[in-house]
Amino acid sequence: VQYSLDLEDIRGVLNRLEETIIFALIERAQFLVNATIYRRGAFAGALGPDKSLVDYLLHGTERIHAAMRRYTAPEEEPFFDDLPAPLFPAAEPVPPLLRPNAINLTPEIRSVYEREIVPRLCGPGDDGHYGSSSVCDVHCLQAIAQRVHYAKFVAESKYAAEPGAFNDVIARGDRNALTDMITAADVERTVLERVRIKARTYGMEPGVETPAARVNAELVAGIYGDWIIPLSKEVQIRYLLARAPRSDAPPASRTSK
């Protein structure tokens, strides 16, 4: 992932992160829902009454990734907050393009993933592939979280284009006006159409006359439109609402109170 506030660069990154999510969803769709892996206490003998199998794997994975500096990247937010410190210093400093912030939507992402995405994506029932399904879940969750939190760069880029107008709306705490300002309906339509085409292309064995779809492309576009885009916009809104106004920004012109 490269860091930039140029909207074209950002769209390139989002486009690529989208493919990572689609690949991960296609992998998860191999298995049934396997509701047992999300149920706390389902493996109480091994994991205690408060952890699900996915909790266990996600937590363990985040612990190792934290040691490897994953959550020092500006677009990465962990699902757990009791993670170890990085084991080694940064190779190169990350340019401080974002305002320091604590926006972390992983609780929302997990809830949506388990309650909405998996039941739509996977066949109902239980195939016993608990380990494989959980491994795929961790990939999906991490890919979605990275994409959703990368929206902070989108927000900062939009802010930088018209700081005065944003400062004004932020100062008023006007969520609705902010939502309007960051929404580009035509861009959203383009993204959804692109996701649909990608899911159809990647989810199918090429060169086969009547290929079996590994995943339903409409359904992947639906997941994107119903959950991933709205969560990304929520990150933008929260980031902007928490954003201190830029001291050198000109005041919004023609603002009357």
Place this chain on the structure above:
Amino acid sequence: VQYSLDLEDIRGVLNRLEETIIFALIERAQFLVNATIYRRGAFAGALGPDKSLVDYLLHGTERIHAAMRRYTAPEEEPFFDDLPAPLFPAAEPVPPLLRPNAINLTPEIRSVYEREIVPRLCGPGDDGHYGSSSVCDVHCLQAIAQRVHYAKFVAESKYAAEPGAFNDVIARGDRNALTDMITAADVERTVLERVRIKARTYGMEPGVETPAARVNAELVAGIYGDWIIPLSKEVQIRYLLARAPRSDAPPASRTSK
């Protein structure tokens, strides 16, 4: 992954595992070689003199996956041997289709991956994305190991089709004859052509007039032909050479000594 000795079923699984490998390679190809992550002692302060960053991540990942029973699956072989016991019992017993065996080609897989595959797949140099590259490496290594060791089912299936002929060659320890017996040049050509088409399709943004390839399709097919297929055949050969003859198998007909 389903378990079967029917060659059609097996080919379906191999086909699907192939896609997992291609997705994983496309993800790794985003980053440069980053040779530092393979060098033991490069992070000596944190990891000691004997571990590379990929060692650290792979080992940590395998420890969690072992606890979740990954290496009780008949097609899974770990890269490390000091892993914890499973945390919970099996959901359902795996049908014992294979002869018990200890064939594990992970040392060869790692060596080939680091020395041959990464330098071909990734641009030369260092982009500082050590954590992301290592995470991709673990996905690639696990996907390749699963595919390569799944070849035990291929071997057992071929054996079951003509146990007498195989028993004879196995008893003689005739590696060359065994290689001939398990080689189907036309199937290999078909697989390579399919990998090429898949890599081209998955590695390109669809619906774009002049898409930038995320990965060179020829190169992915080359990795498959030069390394993954030969390693799979090596698994078959070693599995068969170690295989005890079936007591109820008829002797090979027309065998003269």
